[in-house]
Structures are given as structure tokens and as C-alpha cells.
Amino acid sequence: MSDADVRRRPGGRAARVRAAVLEATNQLLQDQGLTGLTVSEVARRAQVNETSIFRRWGTRENLIIDALLTDAAEQLPVPDSGTLRGDLIAYATALAKYLTSPAGNALDRTLASAGDDPATRRLRDQYWNARYAHSGQIAARAIQRGELPDTADPRFVLELLVAPLHFRIVLTREPLEPDLPARIVDALLHGLVTTTSS
Known part of the structure; x- marks a missing residue:
């Protein structure tokens, strides 16, 4: 440059x-x-x-985290399909695609291995708070449409959605199958008993 x-x-x-x-x-x-x-x-x-x-x-690690988080925020816009299921699947699909890219994979592994010094903690907290505030619009719109009860916690809904994807990338290193986002969303919306018995 x-x-x-x-x-x-x-x-x-x-x-x-x-x-x-x-x-x-x-x-x-x-x-x-x-x-x-x-x-x-x-x-x-x-x-x-x-x-x-x-x-x-301050440190090389803080620089890398900031760069990756900035890129992630740009790569993961919040969808607005008009339905909760559609939004959740679109968001989870975009996240799965991002996490399997070199930048997204590096983000997850860097966050998992990052320490807990104040600067790193601050960057991590700022990122997740910003991401949940932004992506929480999905659940907030669903509450307005009556698809979720008004007692639903938007952040918790998103945590349940994204946790399985991050788990596979960081811990088990399993592939993210193309149908995984829809399977996660259906389990989240309908529960495992309904999903597995249908």
C-alpha cells in the first residue's frame, strides 16, 4: 500500500x-x-x-485478533429473510462458510488460544458484544413478528445457533456439512425430540 x-x-x-x-x-x-x-x-x-x-x-496476538475480528464483522452481515428460520439458516450458513475460510478458521483458532491479558480480553469482549448486538436483530425481529415469545433472550438464541459450528472448528476439527446449519436451526426451533422423531 x-x-x-x-x-x-x-x-x-x-x-x-x-x-x-x-x-x-x-x-x-x-x-x-x-x-x-x-x-x-x-x-x-x-x-x-x-x-x-x-x-x-501491545502484542502480535492483539494485532492479529483485531484484524481478524474486523474482517469477520464485515463478512457476516445480518440477514432479513422475513422469517426466523430463514434468517437463522442464512446466518449459520454464512458463518459456516466463513469459519471454513482461511481467515475465519484463523479467527476461531486465534480466539481459542488467546490469553486473558486485559487488552485481549477487551478486544474479545468488544467483538462478541458487538456481534451479538448486531446479530441479535434476528431474534428481536422474530419477537416482533410473534415467532418467539417476548421473554426470549436474543443473545442466548444466537449462542445456541453458533456454538456447534465453533465447537467443530476449534475442538473436534470435524467438517461442517452443507446441511448442518439447517439441522442446527431445526433442533433449536423444534427441540431434539420433535426433530429426531419426525
Whole structure:
């Protein structure tokens, strides 16, 4: 990325530098993977000082998490199909596709292995709170339509939806079959007894 590219980005200098560094980080993750990424190479590609990166992010891990979370937020828009089942399946399908991509897979593994220092915890909390607030619209709209009771907790609905996908990616390393999102949604909406006996 050239200096001209950085200057053309909207926002102040801090916003332009952050965007350039995160873009360089995601490019390197695609090119070299999680273990091959170095802060010095990120700095070279983003055309910023390495000390500036450490001053802002503190650690290589914090930088990687921020880059991956920013990318994830862009890759997972909230669907609005008009039905709860349709929205949940569309969201779970998009998440499954993302988690099996190099960037999404790296995100899940990085989050799973990240420590609990204050900066990492803050990034992780900010991401999940933002994602649940955003994707919680699915359940909120379903409550308005009468598809869910008004006592339903939107965050809990989303946790039940996404947990099996993250479990397979991080822990069991099993494949995510194409019909898995619909199976998860039907089990979530109708319960295992109804689903398995039909």
C-alpha cells in the first residue's frame, strides 16, 4: 500500500494507519498463515513504524485478533429473510462458510488460544458484544413478528445457533456439512425430540 493510498483513506491519520495495518495483517494471514506472520513484515507492508504497531496493539496476538475480528464483522452481515428460520439458516450458513475460510478458521483458532491479558480480553469482549448486538436483530425481529415469545433472550438464541459450528472448528476439527446449519436451526426451533422423531 502506497502513501497515496493511505492518504486517500477517509478519517484522521490514526484511522488511516489502523486501516493500513489491519489490511496488511489480513493479507499476510492469507499469504503466510497465523504462525508465519511477523509484526515487522506487517509494518513493512503497511508502511508504518514497527514501534507504532506495538504502541497501539501491545502484542502480535492483539494485532492479529483485531484484524481478524474486523474482517469477520464485515463478512457476516445480518440477514432479513422475513422469517426466523430463514434468517437463522442464512446466518449459520454464512458463518459456516466463513469459519471454513482461511481467515475465519484463523479467527476461531486465534480466539481459542488467546490469553486473558486485559487488552485481549477487551478486544474479545468488544467483538462478541458487538456481534451479538448486531446479530441479535434476528431474534428481536422474530419477537416482533410473534415467532418467539417476548421473554426470549436474543443473545442466548444466537449462542445456541453458533456454538456447534465453533465447537467443530476449534475442538473436534470435524467438517461442517452443507446441511448442518439447517439441522442446527431445526433442533433449536423444534427441540431434539420433535426433530429426531419426525
